[in-house]
Amino acid sequence: MKIVIIDYGAGxxxxxxxxxxxLGFEAVLSSNEAEIKAxxxxxxxxxxxASSAMRMLRQSKLDLLIPTLKQPVLGICLGMQLMCDKSEEGDTNGLGIFEAPVIKFNNSVKVPQIGWNQISDLxxxxxxxxxxxxYVYLVHSYYVAECEQTIATSEYGVKYSTALKKDNFYGVQFHPEKSSNAGEQILKNFLEL
Structure with missing residues (x-):
């Protein structure tokens, strides 16, 4: 299995x-269009x-490539947020894969949310x-509200999307690579899709 991690300087x-x-696999880092497509x-x-990450994606033309991919794609943390329409962080236009805005947590909670939180509505x-x-591990100051594409939620002052799916695109707000056995299982599930 060929696994590519998109390399654009923000991961x-x-x-x-x-x-x-x-998990017994090798992943390649790449910003090469043909390699990513393959x-x-x-x-x-x-x-x-968000705004500086989108700038790096635009410079490498990856902003045009990512929405056209046909294989399973997993956006992690900011990667998921950049797959949305728009982010309040830096007033940034995203890739528009998920029809949802990224919103800053309000002042009733401490930001960023750092640490372990529970996921539900899987x-x-x-x-x-x-x-x-x-429990999964999260570090974020912005969130995606519940929407049509929500496949998991968490609560931090407000109930929000911790995972999204549309067609072959998946996004997780948490870091599976830092989420112990649960995160490892989620990565394994992604690789088996």
């Missing part, structure tokens, strides 16, 4: 690579700030063998 790529290696599975990571093969209220 915690090593921990994802190690997590995939623990992959069986694509992982779209993201750490940092409704996708991505969560095979994951139980309701399983």
């Amino acid at each position: 915690n790529i090593q921990s994802i690579k190690f997590a995939i290696k623990r 992959a069986d599975k694509v992982i779209f990571p993201g750490v940092g700030e 409704s996708s093969p991505l969560f095979k063998n994951i139980k309701e209220l399983e």
Whole structure:
């Protein structure tokens, strides 16, 4: 199986690579269009700030490539947020894969949300063998409200989407590569889709 992690300068790529290696697979880092298109599975990571990450995607023309991919694609953290229409972070236009805006948590909660939180309303093969209220690891100040494409939720002052799906595109707000056994199972499920 050919697994490509999209390399655009805004990802915690090593921990994802190690997590995939623990599952018995190798992942390649690439920003090459032909290599990404030829992959069986694509992982779209993201750490940092939305507007600068989108700028890097535009510079490498990956903003045009990603929405056209036909194989399973998994956006992680900021990667998921960039797959949405728009983000309040830096007033950024995203890739428009998920029809949902990314919103800043209000002042009633401490931001960023850092640490373990429970996921529920699990409704996708991505969560095979994951139980309701399983804990995953999150670090974020912005969130996607519940919407038509929500396949898992969490609560942090407000109930929000911790995972989205549309066609072959999946997004998770949490970091599966840092979410212990549950995260490993979710990555394994993605690789088996």
